[in-house]
Amino acid sequence: MSKPIVAIVGRPNVGKSTLFNALAGERIAIVQDFPGVTRDRIYADVTWLDKQFTMIDTGGIEPESSDVLLSYMRQQAEIAIETADVIMFIVDVRQGLVDDDFKVADMLRRSTKPVILVVNKVDSFEKLMPDVYEFYNLGIGDPFPVSAASKLGLGDMLDEVISHFPTDAASEEEDERPRIAIVGKPNVGKSSIINKLLGEDRVIVSDIAGTTRDAIDTTVTYNKKEYVFIDTAGLRRKNKIKEDIERFSIVRTVSAVERADIVVLVIDAGEGVTEQDAKIAGIAHERGKGVIITVNKWDSIEKNDKTIYQYSAKIKQTLSFMPYAEMIFISALTGQRMPKMFDLIEQVIQNQNLRVSTGVLNEIMTEAVAMQQPPSDKGKRLKLYYITQVSVKPPTFVIFVNDKQLMHFSYTRYIENKIREAFGFAGTSLKFFIRERKEKE
Template sequence: MALPVVAIIGRPNVGKSTLVNRLCRSRDAIVHDQPGVTRDRTYQEGYWADRTFKVVDTGGLVFNDDSEFLPEIREQAKLAMAEAAVAVVIVDGQQGLTAADESIAEWLRHQNCPVLLAVNKCESPDQGLAMAADFWTLGLGEPYPVSAIHGAGTGELLDKVISFLPASQELEGLEEPIQLAIIGRPNVGKSSILNSICGENRAIVSPIRGTTRDTIDTSIEREGKTWKLLDTAGIRRRRSVSYGPEFFGINRSFKAIERSDVCVLVIDAEEGVTEQDQRLAGRIEEDGRACVVAVNKWDLISKDSHTLPAMEKELRSKLYFLEWAPMLFISALTGQRVERIFPLAALAVEQHRRRVSTSVVNEVLKEALSWRTPPTTRGGRQGKVYYGTQVAVRPPSFTLFVNDPKLFGDTYRRYVERQIREGLGFEGSPLRLFWRGKQQRDAERDQSRAAER
């Protein structure tokens, strides 16, 4: 059962994202002293007393201006109101009542959602009530003085918020959602893919680079599973990024990779693989995430019967970090093959979590050694593989016990990894191979005995 939603509404720079972080006890919402930092709907989970709920942060509402992104921000706020059990409208107590606040109050009266009024920046308990009193004229009920920075008054506000929420949900036993992060450079179509999947304008789409700043969480059901989709900010080269909202958004994107179960790396079919795409591929492999490569804008490519295999070969030659990842050619604009992301992602997650018995691992190793024996040095020393075992999942990790790891060069190590993949699968998941020699085992045994004494 979905959690009830609490929508946070208000004009720019009144402290909405700061209050969201306070209510959810996090730092996930980007806070910066600049209007228009938040644009899309972003969700976090909060709890108070015996209630758990989702808090949706929205962009600053402006009704007398249709310049860059403002109409789209209003549409996102309207969608947030449509799904909310209660909305909290934030105003600035230090600045006082403004015409923009009155416009928002008028707009809210036409929305079918209960509304609470929070007067932010009331750090002084003595002056807070006096500052809040000015906002009775908005006709939105009792104004609650709060300080999003210091937390003053937020408890009283939350007491009122949960009175609008249904009784506590029974959440034990529910399967954890699969975290799927949509990763890529700016303007490769990440938000368009999210919108195509959701069947609505879940994220603002624009040809302007850097439109998405926050990581946008969306929960959906596919393949009999619950997925949490993480649409991330486009990641540019570090030297191209100045300190500010984009910097924070990119950091959120890297954190999304770290907390994801599977990444969808989006590549622009027209531009091909760039240096930055390669860096992102390396980051996904380095963090040990499962992955699906989605080549977007396939509808813009002139094609014949040889185009797809030729392009896949070219792309894979440059994305050598992810040679194990399935590749899908899609169009977010037309919806072509977008839904096929989920069966591929589900398989990648399954392989990422799969464990294989030691006996099966050693059967594969025995076969690999019979086809190609370990190298021999000029001095006549030959590498020997005694046995192997899987030691971890997410990603699948194997320890190979050998006579001396130095006798196994990179070429032979890659060969063994390829043989493990061919014999055991693990499509869509990176592998980790650890080579342990006799001296390492003896040293560990001596340390263990010393500790026992």
């Protein structure tokens, strides 16, 4: 079930990042950084009461001049309107109401998406309330006074945010069809891949407008089975400000990945794998999605018998944090190896849903421990008692040990590799949770 998406919009210096960090808490700062993945902190998972959502900060680059500012703000608002379930519009009580606030409020109001008006920097509710009321003039409902810096008023604001989440979770829950997001940098051929998949005679196309978002989800039937493709390519807008394109395409990618079971990361064969690709791959990895790395335009490359190996090695090196990803070399133009994509997708779906019996897992673990002694520290050695699989999509395991501190990341990785040797699990990440049990139990 995909989490709702909440986007933050507002002029520069109204405290968007402060609010973002206050809500994201410290957790986001300690995510282990994968080599080659730079972290723009543009999205974070937030839990409030029993609700979880993904928060996206659409801001980022500060425009130079005031006329650029408005077009920039418009873009931000467009992105938010396009990808979010709920929009938080941040204004600053100290700067008061500004002309640009009205213009952005107009766009947001017309979007029919729920908008929460957040008045930031209200350090004293008694003194500043009259200034807060001024924001009623925007005509988008009650202003919520907060101070992101002092973490005041955040509870009421979050209550309001989650009250707008779609409740029809049940209807979406029943849609068992696999969801595949086609993602990648602009111009790598995402649309041509979707068109090629649709172009086959066997394929019956029916367009269902993406549930709450404007992305077009396309149903493709292959071998009597339905797949839903989430296309992020069709959403490109004419962008004035060049360096924003990258950030904005990432915002879109986050929302597509969030809704997908499998992520097809498209790479341009001529360009090779770039840092932006690594960033997108990192998002899919972190979200535990199935991953298929698809090198498109393979027909345009001069090849000898070693080309494909050298190319694969280069990708594996750049995306070293996801050695499990499946890889395929295609040409959407000529249709080369396109049918094989469905076989791969099907294979990854099987692996994402694979359950391994507890008995077998413990045999693998016992053997692994016998082959490589667990680490010890100051004379105390790590003991692994028991392993069991607790869920699928992605396959998730709990290992019970005597001391969590001793279970190094590298030893968990070693156990993971042993499980993969036995069962493959190609194309899907595996998650491990380490729990402590006292000797006596």
